[in-house]
Structure formats: structure tokens, C-alpha cells
Amino acid sequence: MIKADAVIIGAGAAGLMCAIEAGKRGRSVLLLEHCEKPGKKILISGGGRCNFTNKNVSPENFISHNPHFCKSALSGYTPDDFISLIEKYNIKYHEKKSGQLFCDDSSRLVVSMLENECKNSGVRIIVNCKVKNIIRNDFFEIDTESESIQTGSLVIATGGISIPKMGATDFGYNIARQFNIGLREIHPGLVPLTFSGEERKMFSEISGVSVDAEVSCKSISFRENILFTHKGLSGPAILQISSYINKGESISVNLLPETDFYEILKNNSDRKTQLSNFLSVYLPKRFAQAFMNKYSSSGPLITFPDKELKLISDKLHNWKLTPSGTEGFDKAEVTVGGVDTDELSSKTMESKKVKGLYFIGEVTDVTGWLGGYNFQWAWSSGFAAGKYV
Numbered sequence: 001m002i003k004a005d006a007v008i009i010g011a012g013a014a015g016l017m018c019a020i021e022a023g024k025r026g027r028s029v030l031l032l033e034h035c036e037k038p039g040k041k042i043l044i045s046g047g048g049r050c051n052f053t054n055k056n057v058s059p060e061n062f063i064s065h066n067p068h069f070c071k072s073a074l075s076g077y078t079p080d081d082f083i084s085l086i087e088k089y090n091i092k093y094h095e096k097k098s099g100q101l102f103c104d105d106s107s108r109l110v111v112s113m114l115e116n117e118c119k120n121s122g123v124r125i126i127v128n129c130k131v132k133n134i135i136r137n138d139f140f141e142i143d144t145e146s147e148s149i150q151t152g153s154l155v156i157a158t159g160g161i162s163i164p165k166m167g168a169t170d171f172g173y174n175i176a177r178q179f180n181i182g183l184r185e186i187h188p189g190l191v192p193l194t195f196s197g198e199e200r201k202m203f204s205e206i207s208g209v210s211v212d213a214e215v216s217c218k219s220i221s222f223r224e225n226i227l228f229t230h231k232g233l234s235g236p237a238i239l240q241i242s243s244y245i246n247k248g249e250s251i252s253v254n255l256l257p258e259t260d261f262y263e264i265l266k267n268n269s270d271r272k273t274q275l276s277n278f279l280s281v282y283l284p285k286r287f288a289q290a291f292m293n294k295y296s297s298s299g300p301l302i303t304f305p306d307k308e309l310k311l312i313s314d315k316l317h318n319w320k321l322t323p324s325g326t327e328g329f330d331k332a333e334v335t336v337g338g339v340d341t342d343e344l345s346s347k348t349m350e351s352k353k354v355k356g357l358y359f360i361g362e363v364t365d366v367t368g369w370l371g372g373y374n375f376q377w378a379w380s381s382g383f384a385a386g387k388y389v
């Protein structure tokens, strides 16, 4: 029987950070990972360059049934704290857009940095480790395929179920169920949307085309590119909105957010230019053509009655689309939902019901926007628990 002050299951972003902080406090820490190496999602993140944080992090950038829950952890360990660590290791980075910080070189540097910090804090990482069973008497007793481990503090950092081929499992949710801890329904987030029928046909014909647009659902909007694909829609604005929509809900796309296109059409209504050619001044030609083919008759601008110009401009400003689904957990960058934050202390991430049991990172019902926010939640929640385990 091995004894440790803290056992952390899952050596991803949150688990590594938690282990480092607990180790720095002199705790004996075991970090158990079922894959062959730690930090696999960090390695593939940000197209291999890890968008490790966002300078403009605020609670508004996170989705949770309790929007206040993330505040304490985010203020206890901020983007500046992580940037200081990155700079201590002389890892070069740059800002891509809207505060998003990426490594100049490779995500590997971030994983090596975290592994090195673990080593310096005396953390023992055990890879290829399969946990078979956990019971709680006075302590937590964890049976793996090769060891029995006893600990007073057990941290679940196994993430969500997005991208199972990178090691994602539903382990964390099962542990929550085992200890009667509530879960919020999960669904794929930051994921491309799929369409059926006529729309799928149209999108597939213009796959590869992207348009700067404002995409809205309920009261939330994102202004970024949308990308037409063979299956439907992707691109940053779509990925962002995908985290917010429920099955059967529609999105609204404003394809010309900076114009009043009805005014523009009216002011040009005496022109002999084909309407689709006129539209390609404002939007990519292939898209303009496909859009007009689907939603309007063809002809020179001068032949369109005012009523029809109004209909066309309304459609361009408020294009209502109902996805048939998403590309699912295999393609989703995150899992929305998870361990109910009402069950956890926002200061320590400890379960309110089960003393000594902690949940951190993506397994919790806190999901960040695209742009470095999910890693910041992993660092901040990992740090918060690491100070207490």
C-alpha cells in the first residue's frame, strides 16, 4: 500500500498545475495518468502552438449554470501568473488576436515546463496507470492495476469526453455519480455544426469559403469568421456559438454587420448590374452567387421591386439557420456541462458533500470560450485545489 497526502487523477492541464502547487507546499503528491504521457491535449492545442491563456480573461467568457462560480479561482491565479511562469522558462510567445497568447514554437515547451515544475516540487507522475476502483473509509483507497494507494485528498482532473482518441474518458462523471455528486447535462462545445437537406447541399457546394459575420443565439453574439464545410458550418464564430445552442435551436447570422444593406440597395436600385455581382462587392463571389441562387431570382438591380430588396437585405442581416446537429464529441474542443458547481467550494474546488474529494478543470460545469480561456480555467482551478489538498 502506497500512502500519499494527495492523489490527482488525470495529468492534463488542471492536474499538472494542481500537482505542482500541492508539491510546492511540501505535500507528497501522486499524479496518475492512464495514457502513456501527460498533457496530450496541451500538445495538440492551438494547432500545436498552445493558446495557453487570454490576457482579457473575465468571468463573462465562461459558460456555467452558476456564472459566479469561476470568479474566485480566476482571481486567485490570473493570466499574468501563468505568463510569469512561461517567461521564467524563457518560452517565447505572441498575441494572435483579442488577447489570445500562443507559443512561438511548440506546445511541447508548455508540457516540458509543467513536467519540470512537477519534478522540482517532488511530484511523482505515474503513466499508463489504470484506476480500477475507489472506495472511501477514513481515507480514499484507490486500486490501480498494479498498486493500492491511500490518500486523504483525491483530486479528479480527468477532463471532459471530447476527443476520446486523445485519452478523454467519462471517468470523472462516474466518480461524481459514485459519490452522489450532481452533474449538469453535457454536450459538445466549440464544435462544427451540421445541416441537412437544401442547406447542407448549398454549404457543401461552397465549402472552403469563409465570411466575416456576426452569429447570434438567444442573447449572445460572436463576430468572427464563419466557414462553409461539406457537412455544414465551422469557423471561430460558429465554434463559439455551438457551446451555447441546444438541440433544435436556431442561430441568426448577420452577413453584413457593418452595413445597412437595405439603404445600400435602395441607393443603387437604378443600376443595371446583376444583383449577385453587386453583392459580390460586399461578400465572397462564390457565396454571393450561391446565396442569390437559393433565396432570390436573378436579374439586374433595377428590375427588383423595393419589397424584394427589403426581403433580401433582411435575409442577409438575419439569416436564420437551424442545425441538424453537431460533429459531436469526436470533433469538439470541449465538453460543456459536467460536475455541478453547486456541489463544490468555489475557493478550493472541494466537494461540499465528500470531504477531501476535489474536481478541477474541464470535468466541472465551467466551459470557456475559444481563445485560451479553457486552459486558464484549468490553471486557475488546478491552482485553487493545489493550495488546499
Ligand SMILES: Cc1cc2nc3c(=O)[nH]c(=O)nc-3n(C[C@H](O)[C@H](O)[C@H](O)COP(=O)(O)OP(=O)(O)OC[C@H]3O[C@@H](n4cnc5c(N)ncnc54)[C@H](O)[C@@H]3O)c2cc1C
Binding pocket: 009, 010, 011, 012, 013, 014, 015, 032, 033, 034, 035, 038, 039, 040, 041, 042, 044, 045, 046, 047, 050, 051, 052, 053, 129, 130, 131, 157, 158, 159, 160, 162, 163, 166, 167, 168, 169, 170, 171, 332, 333, 334, 360, 361, 362, 363, 371, 372, 373, 374, 375, 376, 378
Ligand atoms: C484539439 C483541441 C485543441 C484545443 N486548443 C485549446 C487552446 O489552444 N487553448 C485552450 O484554452 N483550450 C484548448 N482546448 C481545450 C483544452 O485542451 C481543455 O479545456 C483542457 O485541456 C482541459 O484541461 P483538463 O486538465 O481539465 O483536461 P485534459 O487536459 O483533458 O486532461 C485530462 C487528463 O486526464 C486523463 N484521463 C482521462 N481519463 C482518465 C482515467 N480514467 N484515468 C487516468 N487518467 C485519465 C487524460 O488522459 C488527460 O491526460 C483544446 C482542445 C482540443 C481537443
